[in-house]
Amino acid sequence: MDMYEDYENILTELKTHSHFRDLKDFSDKDEKYIYYRGKKLLNLSSNNYLNFADNKSLTQEFLEQIGCKYSFGSASARLLTGTLPVYKELETLLADLYGKEACLLYNSGYHANIGISSALNKKGDIIFSDKLNHASIIDGMQLSQGKFFRFPHNDMDALEKLLIRERENYKNAFIVTESVFSMDGDISDLRKIVELKKKYDCGLIIDEAHAFGVFGEKGLGVAEVLGLIDDVDLIVGTFGKAVGSMGAFVTGSRTLIDYLINKSRSFIFSTALPPVNIAFTKWIIETQISKTLQKRRRMLEIAKSMGSSSHIIPVIVGENKDTVDLCEVLFHNGYFTLPIRPPTVPAGTSRLRLSLTCEIEESELAVLKEKIHENLLVKQAK
Template identity: 40%
Template sequence: MSNKQEEERSPLQENLITRLHAIKEQGQFRQVIPLSHTDKGCITIDDKQFLNLAGNDYLGLATNRNLHHEFFTGLNEDTILSSYGMGSTASRLMTGNTNPYATLEKHLKELYATESALVFNSGYHINIGILPALAEKKDLILADKLCHASLIDGMRLSRAKVIRYPHLDYEAIERILRTERSAYRHVYIVTESIFSMDGDEADLVKLVDLKNRYTCTLYVDEAHGVGIRGARGCGLAEEQGIQNEIELLTGTFGKAYGGQGAFVVCTKQMADFLLNTARSQIFTTGLPPISVHWLCFIIEKIPHLQEQRRTVACLAEQLRQELAQQDLRTHGTSNIVPVMIGDSNLAMNIAENMAAYGFWVKAVRPPTVPANTSRLRLSINAAMEWSQLAPLPQHIAKALREHA
């Protein structure tokens, strides 16, 4: 940059340069990289192939060529606009509620044996929409300290008081409820089912017991549970046997379903209320018909993918065992397998080393996770084979020794 250009920089530009420099110094600078998806859980970047351990395509559906061919064989003159259209033209309350929406919400109601279901554009849309619509000044939100950023943003947009309890600490929830419950009109207990950065699981049975004893509303974000857990792929709540005891059960289509969007299953009264009050639903263009039609196609297959769910569980368990054999610290019980590193720059260096071995691994750093808990987040999907994963633990252990 020339001296003249430096002199002409505005105060805002100077501020952005300073702040970006600080982000880089902290090892938290991020960039997007063009890539293409291939078979067996792989991606291609600049003509080089990597095993993709950074994605959320847990069942391998987003990259399943056979499924895509099957889906597109339905394309004809009758369906080209009604089901395969590229734009919905408006919000759902205007003219964006194309026919596939009704079919998808009907499938959701049947799969979850619930009164109603409401589809949103994304998990972020749903989490910044529900709590601000429901929670008012005289209400309390009790949320797990490790809830996803989208839930945190939803809490901030609400008018309720927010208390974030220590991660998975059910005794702490009860202590708060015992002393605080009578001061509030409604209390919302908010949790993820499977935590996106730690791979561990909530005890939803305990949360149902607490919300019943203290007359609360339970909000469970199943973003990382739907499709991949439960006998029929309904999520961790189905697996723990309390699916129909949760007032607000949400899930995303952008992960195990290999698509786009999110949903809440609830009472009809609740769905009607959210349709009329959730700003992230009201003031956004509906999903393209082709996206919703894909979900109608996939949701009929989800209950029958038990083999894929077993494959993912076995691969994740074997990977945890091999990581432990290399004295690498990991935890959790899901197909999200964190490898705890600590320092942001160290985690970045190790992730870059893994790319040299053909593994696409991302370092998860603050503010996504708390300070000094940077990690490699390894995400397993059903399209992978153990032979692809087997060398990874040794490579990580070697890189950690070299950079520590």
């Protein structure tokens, strides 16, 4: 059949350019380790920043406390019969932590971002989005009825020029940015963005997916560190990363949250997360994150010594094949890393995205640093 041939050709093309993705067979994961191809490896490719996922003793502690109280399926969307007390308790907890009027849970960060941008950005409205924002933000804008512009990554002059040129042509405007960028590990210039948002009468949405749980004394993210929470209209955070659970939240004014409850399709038309999962997220936020402050600080210090302002450390290699080869070298030295390739990152910037987790000791990274250094030197000499 021609259709299959067409798809086969696309796959062959991906394989030719080392772009083909496949699912790996891990035999197990245990806090900072992952078991793969018969080896126990230090996992440098997860978002399990605080080691709360893949943590058997923590899971046991939680399950012993809750027993059979919460089910493993909600069997309903939130707006139908899917809102048990624990959902609202988690929403209230988060709204209170941020000092916001309201909060809404989503099934994932992907659901949150596509649901928020697509609903808020109506016909005649505009979103200004950092070029490196996550695919879910881009997809949300593409699904919306409004227009969007992508400004060069973290380039505040370019953003201001765009605002001067375009803002007055639209009714409502939002600026949207990640705080810690997922692939580059750098941090957006939130102070300047807040200044521009005020000057040009825009709303501001910050995606703290990679910062929630990690940055700030309370673990609320970069906006907490900078004292800017009150200046942000909507803060998005996810539970699938530092919290070691699943799901996401957005917190902001009662008006915006009510609007999302009524208009955000990825919220409305999807079964709510299992109550047990919501209860786990709540338990982690209430009882565990505050215990990690010292470890988080140490993790960020290690990252700093490796040249990154966050726990995500990009090692740009360039070509796809060289990146895959470097991962293989690291595998043989006890590290699990993954090549990040286009279209996830721009062509020619294939990289390792090293992500630290807070139980990793600096000494465990010595061989990794050595091997990366050797490899990049050989490449330069070529």
